[in-house]
Amino acid sequence: MRYSALRVIKEALTGHKGWTPAWRDVAPQAHYDYIVIGGGGHGLATAYYLARNHGAKRVAVLEKGWIGGGNVGRNTTIIRSNYLLDGNEPFYEHSLKLWEGLEQDLNYNAMVSQRGILNLIHSDAQRDAFTRRGNAMILNGADADLLSTKTIQKRYPFLNVDNARFPIKGGLAQHRGGTVRHDAVAWGYARAADQLGVDIIQNCEVTGFRIEGGACLGVDTSRGYIAGGKIAACVAGSSGRLMSKAGMRLPIESHVLQAFVSEGLKPVLPGVITFGAGHFYCSQSDKGGLVFGGDIDGYNSYAQRGNLPVVEDVCEGAMAIFPMLGRVRLLRMWGGIMDMSMDGSPIIDRTHIDGLYFNGGWCYGGFKATPASGWCYAHLGHGYPA
Numbered sequence: 044m045r046y047s048a049l050r051v052i053k054e055a056l057t058g059h060k061g062w063t064p065a066w067r068d069v070a071p072q073a074h075y076d077y078i079v080i081g082g083g084g085h086g087l088a089t090a091y092y093l094a095r096n097h098g099a100k101r102v103a104v105l106e107k108g109w110i111g112g113g114n115v116g117r118n119t120t121i122i123r124s125n126y127l128l129d130g131n132e133p134f135y136e137h138s139l140k141l142w143e144g145l146e147q148d149l150n151y152n153a154m155v156s157q158r159g160i161l162n163l164i165h166s167d168a169q170r171d172a173f174t175r176r177g178n179a180m181i182l183n184g185a186d187a188d189l190l191s192t193k194t195i196q197k198r199y200p201f202l203n204v205d206n207a208r209f210p211i212k213g214g215l216a217q218h219r220g221g222t223v224r225h226d227a228v229a230w231g232y233a234r235a236a237d238q239l240g241v242d243i244i245q246n247c248e249v250t251g252f253r254i255e256g257g258a259c260l261g262v263d264t265s266r267g268y269i270a271g272g273k274i275a276a277c278v279a280g281s282s283g284r285l286m287s288k289a290g291m292r293l294p295i296e297s298h299v300l301q302a303f304v305s306e307g308l309k310p311v312l313p314g315v316i317t318f319g320a321g322h323f324y325c326s327q328s329d330k331g332g333l334v335f336g337g338d339i340d341g342y343n344s345y346a347q348r349g350n351l352p353v354v355e356d357v358c359e360g361a362m363a364i365f366p367m368l369g370r371v372r373l374l375r376m377w378g379g380i381m382d383m384s385m386d387g388s389p390i391i392d393r394t395h396i397d398g399l400y401f402n403g404g405w406c407y408g409g410f411k412a413t414p415a416s417g418w419c420y421a422h423l424g425h426g427y428p429a
């Protein structure tokens with residue numbers, strides 16, 4: 044079924060009886076050509092691009108919980124490509140371009156909103172660093188705009204520009220950055236992958252790997268053994284735990300990162316703003332809640348909930364630049380598990396075990412990478428013989 048305005052009108056007039064499930068609920072088969080472990084954004088995008096870009100036919104996504112229950116449905120929804128290094132910028136720009144066409148591609152409203160992102164500058168040295176970053180972005184074909192304090196004051200009158208501990212001395216804006224409704228990304232990829240024949244299997248935890256003669260032949264799951272031609276691990280914060288079942292010790296630590304939502308407000312915040320002198324960033328959802336976050340909880344954990352010291356730290360950051368937030372009530376908060384690599388760089392690669400691939404280490408920035416990560420992982424997996 045294709046979604047369209049006409050379809051919505053027709054269903055509204057006929058009692059909404061014609062909608063079908065967004066994806067099939069299938070039982071696992073005995074063998075697949077490709078098994079993607081983890082039904083987060085990256086896993087679902089990988090399965091989708093395997094089918095769409097490479098015509099892969101027998102593809103399964105195995106998810107231990109439900110689609111969208113991991114970080115893909117827990118993040119603060121920001122997309123951007125404002126990176127400095129040559130290895131990063133083209134990758135994230137590729138991702139941003141995929142975001143720009145994603146809803147048409149998937150035929151799904153993911154609420155992609157290019158409302159812009161502004162990184163605040165608080166010192167002369169930081170201005171130099173952001174100028175360099177902006178130039179690197181432009182050289183790689185992305186957009187970047189260095190804003191003066193005066194322009195920022197005019198556009199964002201609620202910011203505490205000159206009477207704060209860290210006065211605002213300008214900002215680096217990427218106007219094509221913005222937000223995307225996070226769980227809709229999971230649903231959109233799941234539906235589009237399903238329509239190309241991918242089996243999306245929820246409540247199916249991978250509990251072990253069958254490895255013989257240096258090759259991975261399949262996976263043991265909570266729903267039985269499933270053989271696979273190629274097996275692609277893609278489990279974000281659970282990377283260390285999963286890969287240990289294949290005897291691998293990864294250079295990745297798992298940490299909690301918290302997100303916060305305030306009560307609904309009238310439109311006050313036109314885009315995403317990040318504080319440059321502490322860990323705090325904020326945007327406003329279409330429902331009106333301010334969505335914000337800050338630093339990770341500084342200890343290793345697999346719990347999807349955080350602790351109060353970080354709440355205090357984030358709220359202090361908020362008050363430092365947005366004094367108006369002092370009267371806003373916090374509505375809810377939650378945590379997700381971050382797969383922190385030692386140098387902050389993600390990994391998309393083969394492993395030393397034939398047929399077993401690994402994608403992870405996205406730290407706290409993997410949502411924006413979702414389309415490009417799936418695209419590249421599918422390309423890698425398809426390109427190598429099983």
Ligand SMILES: Cc1cc2nc3c(=O)[nH]c(=O)nc-3n(C[C@H](O)[C@H](O)[C@H](O)COP(=O)(O)OP(=O)(O)OC[C@H]3O[C@@H](n4cnc5c(N)ncnc54)[C@H](O)[C@@H]3O)c2cc1C
Pocket residue numbers: 080081082083084085086105106107108109111112113114115116117118119120121122247248249250277278279280281285300301302336377378379380381405406407408409410411412
């Ligand atoms: C609070 C917070 C805010 C963030 N904000 C941003 C942001 O604004 N912008 C940005 O770019 N990034 C952000 N991130 C990071 C981003 O969300 C992650 O890097 C990204 O979502 C990780 O990829 P994923 O979607 O595939 O992960 P997940 O959705 O976590 O997918 C992994 C899946 O694997 C499943 N799984 C685990 N073990 C197994 C197993 N043994 N068998 C089967 N399935 C298994 C899990 O249940 C899970 O569904 C944020 C993260 C958090 C927590």
